[in-house]
Every structure is written in C-alpha cells, then in structure tokens.
Amino acid sequence: xxxxxxxxxxxxxxxxxxxxxxxxxxxxxxxxxxxxxxxxxxxxxxxxxxxxxxxxxxxxxxxxxxxxxxxxxxxxxxxxxxxxxxxxxxxxxxxxxxxxxxxxxxxxxxxxxxxxxxxxxxxxxxxxxxxxxxxxxxxxxxxxxxxxxxxxxxxxxxxxxxxxxxxxxxxxxxxxxxxxxxxxxxxxxxxxxxxxxxxxxxxxxxxxxxxxxxxxxxxxxxxxxxxxxxxxxxxxxxxxxxxxxxxxxxxxxxxxxxxxxxxxxxxxxxxxxxxxxxxxxxxxxxxxxxxxxxxxxxxxxxxxxxxxxxxxxxxxxxxxxxxxxxxxxxxxxxxxxxxxxxxxxxxxxxxxxxxxxxxxxxxxxxxxxxxxxxxxxxxxxxxxxxxxxxxxxxxxxxxxxxxxxxxxxxxxxxxxxxxxxxxxxxxxxxxxxxxxxxxxxxxxxxxxxxxxxxxxxxxxxxxxxxxxxxxxxxxxxxxxxxxxxxxxxxxxxxxxxxxxxxxxxxxxxxxxxxxxxxxxxxxxxxxxxxxxxxxxxxxxxxxxxxxxxxxxxxxxxxxxxxxxxxxxxxxxxxxxxxxxxxxxxxxxxxxxxxxxxxxxxxxxxxxxxxxxxxxxxxxxxxxxxxxxxxxxxxxxxxxxxxxxxxxxxxxxxxxxxxxxxxxxxxxxxxxxxxxxxxxxxxxxxxxxxxxxxxxxxxxxxxxxxxxxxxxxxxxxxxxxxxxxxxxxxxxxxxxxxxxxxxxxxxxxxxxxxxxxxxxxxxxxxxxxxxxxxxxxxxxxxxxxxxxxxxxxxxxxxxxxxxxxxx
Amino acid sequence: xxxxxxxxxxxxxxxxxxxxxxxxxxxxxxxxxxxxxxxxxxxxxxxxxxxxxxxxxxxxxxxxxxxxxxxxxxxxxxxxxxxxxxxxxxxxxxxxxxxxxxxxxxxxxxxxxxxxxxxxxxxxxxxxxxxxxxxxxxxxxxxxxxx
Numbered sequence: 001x002x003x004x005x006x007x008x009x010x011x012x013x014x015x016x017x018x019x020x021x022x023x024x025x026x027x028x029x030x031x032x033x034x035x036x037x038x039x040x041x042x043x044x045x046x047x048x049x050x051x052x053x054x055x056x057x058x059x060x061x062x063x064x065x066x067x068x069x070x071x072x073x074x075x076x077x078x079x080x081x082x083x084x085x086x087x088x089x090x091x092x093x094x095x096x097x098x099x100x101x102x103x104x105x106x107x108x109x110x111x112x113x114x115x116x117x118x119x120x121x122x123x124x125x126x127x128x129x130x131x132x133x134x135x136x137x138x139x140x141x142x143x144x145x146x147x148x149x150x151x152x153x154x155x156x157x158x159x160x161x162x163x164x165x166x167x168x169x170x171x172x173x174x175x176x177x178x179x180x181x182x183x184x185x186x187x188x189x190x191x192x193x194x195x196x197x198x199x200x201x202x203x204x205x206x207x208x209x210x211x212x213x214x215x216x217x218x219x220x221x222x223x224x225x226x227x228x229x230x231x232x233x234x235x236x237x238x239x240x241x242x243x244x245x246x247x248x249x250x251x252x253x254x255x256x257x258x259x260x261x262x263x264x265x266x267x268x269x270x271x272x273x274x275x276x277x278x279x280x281x282x283x284x285x286x287x288x289x290x291x292x293x294x295x296x297x298x299x300x301x302x303x304x305x306x307x308x309x310x311x312x313x314x315x316x317x318x319x320x321x322x323x324x325x326x327x328x329x330x331x332x333x334x335x336x337x338x339x340x341x342x343x344x345x346x347x348x349x350x351x352x353x354x355x356x357x358x359x360x361x362x363x364x365x366x367x368x369x370x371x372x373x374x375x376x377x378x379x380x381x382x383x384x385x386x387x388x389x390x391x392x393x394x395x396x397x398x399x400x401x402x403x404x405x406x407x408x409x410x411x412x413x414x415x416x417x418x419x420x421x422x423x424x425x426x427x428x429x430x431x432x433x434x435x436x437x438x439x440x441x442x443x444x445x446x447x448x449x450x451x452x453x454x455x456x457x458x459x460x461x462x463x464x465x466x467x468x469x470x471x472x473x474x475x476x477x478x479x480x481x482x483x484x485x486x487x488x489x490x491x492x493x494x495x496x497x498x499x500x501x502x503x504x505x506x507x508x509x510x511x512x513x514x515x516x517x518x519x520x521x522x523x524x525x526x527x528x529x530x531x532x533x534x535x536x537x538x539x540x541x542x543x544x545x546x547x548x549x550x551x552x553x554x555x556x557x558x559x560x561x562x563x564x565x566x567x568x569x570x571x572x573x574x575x576x577x578x579x580x581x582x583x584x585x586x587x588x589x590x591x592x593x594x595x596x597x598x599x600x601x602x603x604x605x606x607x608x609x610x611x612x613x614x615x616x617x618x619x620x621x622x623x624x625x626x627x628x629x630x631x632x633x634x635x636x637x638x639x640x641x642x643x644x645x646x647x648x649x650x651x652x653x654x655x656x657x658x659x660x661x662x663x664x665x666x667x668x669x670x671x672x673x674x675x676x677x678x679x680x681x682x683x684x685x686x687x688x689x690x691x692x693x694x695x696x697x698x699x700x701x702x703x704x705x706x707x708x709x710x711x712x713x714x715x716x717x718x719x720x721x722x723x724x725x726x727x728x729x730x731x732x733x734x735x736x737x738x739x740x741x742x743x744x745x746x747x748x749x750x751x752x753x754x755x756x757x758x759x760x761x762x763x764x765x766x767x768x769x770x771x772x773x774x775x776x777x778x779x780x781x782x783x784x785x786x787x788x789x790x791x792x793x794x795x796x797x798x799x800x801x802x803x804x805x806x
Numbered sequence: 807x808x809x810x811x812x813x814x815x816x817x818x819x820x821x822x823x824x825x826x827x828x829x830x831x832x833x834x835x836x837x838x839x840x841x842x843x844x845x846x847x848x849x850x851x852x853x854x855x856x857x858x859x860x861x862x863x864x865x866x867x868x869x870x871x872x873x874x875x876x877x878x879x880x881x882x883x884x885x886x887x888x889x890x891x892x893x894x895x896x897x898x899x900x901x902x903x904x905x906x907x908x909x910x911x912x913x914x915x916x917x918x919x920x921x922x923x924x925x926x927x928x929x930x931x932x933x934x935x936x937x938x939x940x941x942x943x944x945x946x947x948x949x950x951x952x953x
Binding site for chain 1: 863864887888889891892917918919920921922923924925927928
C-alpha cells in the first residue's frame with residue numbers, strides 16, 4: 001500500500017474510551033435492561049464425576065416466581081452436542097445430560113422473575129448422584145485402568161497425532177549429545193473484571209432469537225451454536241455491546257452458556273438474563289490448558305541445535321470443545337521458536353480429566369511451548385558449559401533471512417532477533433551483572449539471571465485447528481483457512497467520517513487507534529472521526545474469524561480499516577477530479593482538502609466532495625453510485641490451509657520478545673525478589689505507544705501471576721480448591737516489579753501500517769524467563785526447575801530437598 | 807480431611823451416654839439443626855442451616871448411630887447435601903470416665919464437595935471443630951438443665 005504522511009499514527013494519543021469508562025458510563029452486559037426481562041440461575045454439580053440418576057424439579061417449579069426449569073434431559077432433546085475438530089469427539093452439550101464430569105458443570109437452569117427467586121428455587125431441585133472414581137492427573141488419565149470419562153470414546157484421549165518435519169533421526173545421528181527434559185505447565189487462567197453475561201430473547205411469532213452477550217470471538221462459534229441448537233444462523237442474532245470488561249481468551253469459552261440461556265429463553269418464550277457470578281467464573285467458566293511436555297534437543301558441541309523431539313500432553317478437562325485442540329496446534333508455525341531448527345518430531349495427546357474445561361488463555365499454546373523450549377535451551381547451554389545468551393545467538397534466525405519459512409510451515413514476516421535480544425542484554429548490563437552474580441555466589445547469595453527469546457505469533461490463520469485431524473480425514477472435508485476482519489468507512493453528507501467495525505475490544509482501545517489511523521488517511525483530526533464498535537450479526541459485516549483474539553487487531557483489524565478508508569478516498573478523488581476537471585492520478589488528499597498536484601490553489605474541501613456525493617447526486621461522474629462508503633473484509637494472503645505434510649502458517653504476523661530478568665531468591669523464605677527486568681519487543685510499527693505499553697504490562701503481570709501465584713488447584717476427589725480470590729491469588733499492583741521496556745520496530749510487509757500484534761507477548765516470554773532466572777539462582781544447589789507456579793513454598797521445598805541430598 | 811479432639815463433661819458417663827442418644831437433645835444441641843427425625847432406630851433425617859466460610863446454606867442429610875457399645879463408644883455416620891455442596895463423614899466417639907467427669911474423644915474423616923470445597927476447604931477443619939465445640943457446649947447445658 002502507498003505510504004502517506006502520518007501525523008497521528010505513532011503518537012501516544014489519549015484514549016477516547018477512557019472518559020466514559022472513568023465516569024462509569026460504559027455499556028457493559030449488566031447495564032443492559034430489556035422489557036420483561038427474567039433472570040436465570042444455574043444449578044451446578046458438586047461432584048467431579050458421577051452418574052445423574054434422577055432430577056426432581058417438582059418442588060422447585062412450585063417455588064414463587066419460577067417460570068421454567070431446564071434439565072439436561074430436556075437440553076438433549078432441544079439441542080445437539082457441539083461439533084469439535086477431533087476424530088472421536090465426546091458428546092458435549094451446554095448442560096450435563098446423564099453424567100457430570102467436573103465440579104461446577106451445569107445440571108439445570110432455573111428461570112424466574114428475578115435472580116433471588118431463581119437461586120432460591122435451585123435449592124429445591126433434588127438431584128440424585130451416583131459418584132464415580134475420579135481422575136485429576138494428566139498422566140494418570142492415560143494409564144490403563146484409569147476411570148473413563150466418556151464411554152463412547154473408551155479412553156480419556158480426545159486427540160492423538162504424530163508429526164514429522166525434516167529428519168530428526170538424522171539430526172540425532174549427527175548430534176554430539178541429546179538433552180532431555182520433562183516440563184509441567186499449570187492450569188491457570190484469566191480473571192476478567194467482567195464475568196460472562198448473556199441476555200437472550202425468543203420471539204415465538206417470528207421464531208427468531210436476539211442474544212446479547214460479551215463473547216469475544218471468534219464468531220465461528222456463532223455458527224457452532226446455531227448448529228448445536230438447530231437454529232438457522234440468520235434467525236439467531238448476536239449483539240455484543242461496545243464495552244467488555246476484559247477477555248484474555250477466557251471469553252472465547254462462554255458460548256455454551258450463550259446456548260444454554262438461549263434455550264432458557266425458548267423455554268419461557270421470552271427474555272432471560274444471566275450474569276455469571278465470581279465463584280461460578282472461577283469454578284466453571286474456562287481455564288488455560290495445562291500441559292506435560294517431554295522435550296529433547298539434538299545438539300552439536302558448538303551449541304547448534306539440529307533438531308527437537310517433543311511430546312505434549314494437553315488437558316482440556318471433562319470435555320473437549322472448540323477452539324480446542326487449538327492449544328496443541330496454535331504454535332505449529334512457530335514451534336521451533338526464534339531458531340534455525342529444521343528437524344522436529346512431534347507427538348500430541350489431548351486428554352480429559354475431571355477438571356474445569358479450557359479455553360485460550362493469553363499466550364494460548366505458546367506459553368506452554370516456550371516454557372519447555374526455552375528451559376531446554378538453558379539446560380543445553382548448562383550441559384555444554386555455554387552462556388545462555390551465547391547459545392541463543394548461535395541459533396537465531398538472522399535479519400537477512402526474512403521472510404523466513406520454518407520447518408513447520410510458518411512464514412515469519414519480519415524481524416531482527418539478534419539485535420532485539422542484544423538490546424535486552426544491554427539494558428541489564430549483562431556482562432557486568434554476570435560479574436556481580438559471581439560475587440553474590442561467593443557470598444552465598446542466590447542470585448540468578450534469566451533470559452528468553454520468543455517469537456510471538458499474531459493473527460491466527462484458522463487453518464491450524466484442522467491439523468488435529470489427519471491428512472486423510474482432512475481430505476474428506478472442505479479445507480479451512482483465513483484470518484479476515486471487517487471495517488466499513490462512511491463519510492456523511494456534511495463530511496464527517498464514521499467507522500463501523502466489530503473488532504470486539506475488551507479494553508484495548510480500538511476506538512482510539514482507529515481514529516488515529518483514519519485521521520491520517522483523510523488528513524483530518526482524530527476527534528472528527530467517530531467509531532462504532534459493536535458486533536451485530538445482523539447489521540455488521542463479519543465472518544467466522546471476527547473478534548479480538550490472538551492479538552489480531554493491531555495488524556488484521558487496522559489493515560481492514562485502512563483498506564476500507566482507501567476505497568472511500570479513491571472515490572472522493574474521482575469526484576474531486578471530475579469537479580476540478582483534472583486527472584484523478586494528479587489528485588492529492590491532504591489536511592481535509594483535495595487539490596491538483598503542483599497547483600494547490602485548484603482545491604476542493606473534503607466536505608464539499610461529500611456534499612456532492614450526497615446532496616447533488618446528479619453531479620457525480622457517470623455510472624458512479626451515490627454516497628461515500630468503503631467496506632473491507634480482508635484476510636491475509638498468507639492464511640493458507642495446511643499442506644499434505646501438516647505444515648501450516650498458523651499465524652500471519654510474527655513479533656519477537658526478549659526478556660532479561662535478574663532475581664534473588666531468599667533462601668530462608670523461598671521468596672523471589674526482582675533486581676532488574678528488561679523486556680524488549682518487536683511488534684512492528686507502533687501505532688500508539690501508550691496503548692502498547694499497557695498491553696505489554698498487562699501481559700507481563702498476567703504472566704507473573706501464572707509464574708508465581710495463580711493455579712486452579714484440585715484435591716484428589718476433583719474438588720476445585722480455588723473458587724474465590726482468597727485462594728486463587730492474582731497479583732496486585734503491590735507485586736509488580738519495576739520493568740524497563742524497549743522496542744525495536746521491524747515493520748511487517750503484510751499489514752497496512754507495518755504493525756504486528758503484541759497483546760499476548762509477555763505471556764509467552766515471562767514464565768520461562770522467570771523460571772530460567774530462578775533455575776540460575778538455585779544452580780549452585782543442583783535444583784531443577786521444571787514446573788510452575790513457583791510460589792515460595794515450592795522454592796523453599798526445593799531448597800530443603802537439595803540440603804537433604806547433600 | 808481428618809478431624810479429632812476431646813471434650814470433658816462434668817457428668818457421669820452413663821448420663822452423658824443417655825443424653826447423647828436422645829434424639830430430642832441431639833436436635834437441641836446440633837448447631838443450626840432445624841429438624842431431626844428418627845426414621846428407624848439409630849437412623850435420622852437431619853435438616854441443618856449453617857454458614858461455613860461465607861457459604862451459607864441449608865443442608866438435608868442422613869445421620870446414623872452405628873456399632874454402639876453403651877456406654878463406651880459409638881460410630882457416627884453422616885452425609886448431607888445442599889446448594890453449597892455436600893458433606894460426608896464418619897467419626898468414632900469414645901466416652902471414658904474420669905472421676906465424676908466424662909472425657910469424650912472423637913476421630914473422624916470428612917469429605918466435602920462443591921462450592922463448600924471450592925471456597926471453604928481451607929477453613930472446614932477449623933469450622934468443624936468450632937461446630938463440634940458448640941455441640942458439646944450445648945450438650946453440657948442440656949445435661950445441667952436436665953439435672
């Protein structure tokens with residue numbers, strides 16, 4: 001796309017959203033009140049695994065204000081299980097039918113005049129359970145004799161695949177040594193301020209549904225819910241309000257509740273609202289996917305990594321539902337990270353246990369991958385007696401190799417990894433800090449330096465989810481691919497510019513960023529651009545990839561906005577050329593005016609062009625439609641289906657993050673102190689530095705939680721022990737250390753502005769960087785760090801064990 | 807989860823045993839007990855309303871007094887469920903005479919599920935002890951009143 005002068009892009013413009021949010025004038029789910037709106041409450045299973053022998057709702061039905069009750073048996077009559085992309089899918093309905101498989105699974109839903117009456121009626125429902133043995137451990141779940149969750153599958157394995165890229169056997173033969181590790185990534189999640197919310201209306205006269213919800217996308221699940229409920233897609237209108245109080249992936253897992261409340265609306269023939277409470281959210285909404293990884297690296301003595309072998313076992317809990325098994329496959333294109341590794345053997349198992357179901361959690365699939373890969377790189381360095389920085393430099397893809405196609409089919413668009421990594425080292429004064437570490441160790445202090453270098457994929461190509469199926473299975477179906485996002489730009493009769501998008505922001509400031517971009521396109525002020533950002537499946541252009549997930553707005557969403565704006569501009573230039581009797585090629589649009597190149601006195605104001613397009617339609621060039629609008633639903637050309645060798649470009653733009661963290665571990669308490677922290681990012685062209693900083697710090701603190709504090713803990717009976725913020729510890733401002741952020745901007749050739757995504761960056765790079773730092777700190781004790789979270793109790797235990805060994 | 811403890815009644819063993827085995831007194835002494843019905847000898851339906859760690863709710867359950875060896879020991883088996891979850895447990899209760907007093911010692915195992923476990927598990931040990939303490943204190947009062 002042609003370059004234009006940029007006055008607003010690149011500036012830390014204050015967010016247009018903030019005034020209304022700070023004044024309490026946002027429009028969230030719970031702010032919506034519809035006429036005759038009733039309320040729902042959900043009865044949930046107290047057992048992790050049990051047969052439902054009977055449900056008696058007779059007393060509850062007589063309870064005051066109760067309008068209707070749905071149980072699993074009725075849900076099974078009204079709907080189908082959700083489709084999911086594995087060869088042997090479990091029957092996952094939006095409500096437990098004959099068996100419960102995790103604590104908190106919906107068993108019945110009561111609709112009543114208000115929430116109090118609905119909750120009271122829950123108390124009167126009698127469920128007879130027949131408890132079954134429970135499995136909570138990933139590896140126990142796949143051992144012979146483990147309790148089976150789904151009789152129709154016959155094992156707890158939802159998905160099992162093998163992949164071969166390059167020739168790992170040859171790599172092993174050529175290697176001087178093979179380094180192996182086993183790593184565990186925990187079940188932690190996102191805890192957005194706003195929980196799930198749904199308001200569903202059923203119109204029995206037109207047989208149509210209107211469903212307000214705060215679903216974050218992708219809108220492929222609108223299709224899936226339509227299929228599961230047997231409702232034609234165009235008869236089920238979803239509307240997502242302009243404000244969502246955080247998503248982070250968790251809200252991609254809420255569609256079963258959208259389906260359940262929609263059925264509730266059908267049951268009473270009216271309007272039903274349900275707002276999830278915090279306990280429900282922590283117990284049963286969606287968590288990140290926990291993983292056990294066995295990984296080995298074949299390496300030369302000089303540090304060259306020739307190949308990797310990787311067996312990952314993902315746990316999606318009581319069922320598997322879309323977008324799973326995505327966690328296992330989202331990293332496909334960037335599975336070898338920032339390195340020139342051409343050989344990879346992969347085995348993927350996705351298994352079930354009696355735990356809460358999963359959904360993407362900021363850094364989906366990549367935090368799990370990099371915790372193993374970047375830990376292993378450090379372990380290789382330690383075995384070779386190399387510096388962990390040196391081994392990374394040895395294996396980095398070089399700046400002159402872009403676009404770089406990885407062994408697994410990823411096409412890295414732009415980057416300079418050695419340069420960005422060096423920036424992070426310089427920011428902590430790496431050489432000097434290593435000297436200081438020597439002194440500290442001599443004094444008996446546990447000081448450690450942790451590094452990580454990760455490729456941060458953004459803009460998912462939906463094709464990747466299909467590699468859960470084999471090549472043969474995929475041949476039976478139409479291929480899937482794409483990353484499209486939409487934008488409509490209109491110019492009104494008085495020259496005002498209006499943008500309509502459905503990028504579904506959850507706090508990322510899309511209104512602001514779109515205003516900056518469009519202001520530059522038309523040479524106007526951002527305050528003169530209005531943005532309407534709601535998803536409405538009836539009134540907006542959308543597709544199955546619509547939504548905010550996989551860090552796609554800054555690159556995919558903005559490109560659609562620019563493309564739509566340029567359609568309008570082209571039309572305006574044509575009209576202006578016609579009016580000025582000039583050649584359209586000679587027309588220039590700047591500062592709200594169109595003029596003939598070289599003769600600025602021959603100009604016409606933008607609002608006059610708009611005026612003609614609307615008020616004097618006969619004055620338009622012959623054959624031209626009236627009005628001024630442009631529309632784009634742009635998908636990146638790099639979004640292709642997987643090939644016959646299971647190679648797939650799983651994302652479209654690829655950023656880079658380098659972390660350099662210095663910690664000191666307090667041996668008496670196991671507490672970790674952060675002494676220095678540099679985080680360097682390459683997100684391509686930065687559109688609004690202030691917003692990028694917010695995203696960086698947000699993902700960093702989120703990752704800090706997963707690394708040190710947060711975990712959904714279960715006892716041996718599958719009881720969740722962390723259903724309140726008393727037990728599920730989320731970091732607060734008090735726990736956030738001082739971090740120095742650096743940027744390198746290598747523009748992406750694929751996006752209109754050169755930008756790449758960045759919302760998940762530190763979620764991928766931080767857990768392992770802290771892990772590496774703690775491992776380095778404890779190295780003198782011979783302690784291995786191979787799992788998270790690393791709370792003081794765990795670190796203290798490790799220190800005590802090492803003392804006993806000695 | 808294991809619970810255990812002791813309590814000393816200032817009453818003779820036979821008297822304590824008698825009161826402990828009188829359904830009317832059990833109902834009076836059980837904290838939050840709204841109803842206790844003897845279905846058949848030694849087997850009861852219990853209705854409780856209690857709050858544990860900010861989780862308040864009504865529980866309906868069954869209680870059984872088994873393997874009774876008057877006036878020395880008995881086994882208490884119970885299970886209850888309500889909106890906040892379920893509780894299942896078993897305890898061995900022993901009575902030992904100490905001069906004019908009686909020492910009660912109990913050892914039990916309790917399993918909780920649902921919201922109760924999610925929110926309250928950490929506190930349930932403490933809460934169970936507190937509730938038992940209440941129960942014994944109430945029993946003590948009954949013993950005194952009944953003379």
